[in-house]
Amino acid sequence: MTDRRIELAGNLNMVEERIASACAAAGRKREEVTLIVVTKTYPASDVRLLHELGVRHVAENRDQEAAPKAAACADLNLTWHFVGQLQTNKVRSVVSYADVVQSVDRVKLVTSLSAAAVRDGREIGCLIQIALDAEEGARGDRGGIAADGIEQLASAVDGAPGLRLDGLMTVAPLAGPYAGRQRAAFERLMEFASSMRVGHPAANMVSAGMSADLEDAVAAGATHVRVGTSVLGVRPRLG
Ligand SMILES: *Cc1c(COP(=O)(O)O)cnc(C)c1O
Secondary structure, eight states, X not given: OOHHHHHHHHHHHHHHHHHHHHHHHHTOOGGGOEEEEEOTTSOHHHHHHHHHTTOOEEEESOHXXXXXXXXXXXXXXXXXXXXXXXXXGGHHHHHHHOSEEEEEOOHHHHHHHHHHHHHHTOOEEEEEEEOTTSOTTOBOTTXXXXXXXXXXXXXXXXXXXXXXXXXEEEOOOSXXXXXXXXXXXXXXXXXXXXXXXXXXXXXXXXXXXOTTTHHHHHHHTOSEEEESHHHHOOOSSOO
């Protein structure tokens, strides 16, 4: 094995142990939680190694970087998640490789994703991104909408050809009432997810938790955790 492969295998084992113990502590089955490895700033060669090591879900947050990386890994059976703020002029590109867009936060984006998905004959899974620190009717600094906007977006996705409403996503807020309270933030997200499922029963995916707080996310009930740093290492700059 190459040094990098050994390093990634060791890191993956540690993350796997963290997820497994968090599941055990929460009385959840390990299969209830899917690991998504966030590969932003790292090369396609790392994605390839991760695939060899059993990873099947990867995430990226910038189209300029993700598009060539996904193309270089097109032969691998990977599910690609897009988790970054998405401009409508990037939608056609993102739809060509992403299976799931986790950062849906405005109706204009839904319209644009739907048109691109139909054009490509693809079905794109959509998560609505919640910003727990956003004012009612507003959006968060790092994308996402305030919770009062969930239903409008959920209905828009439900009614949009080529799109599938999969659930909710959040990033633990750095400001506001939930700053530093990841567990409470993720529990709040779960409440929104339960309410949303009343009208949209198939939308059962809840994406929460990163390297620093995946245990809180698993304890709260997240179905997907998005881990970058703990698998790949500290990124050279904020990605
Ligand atoms: C970068 C990123 C992650 C991973 O963060 P780490 O702290 O490196 O694990 C998760 N979610 C989103 C939306 C990200 O942009």
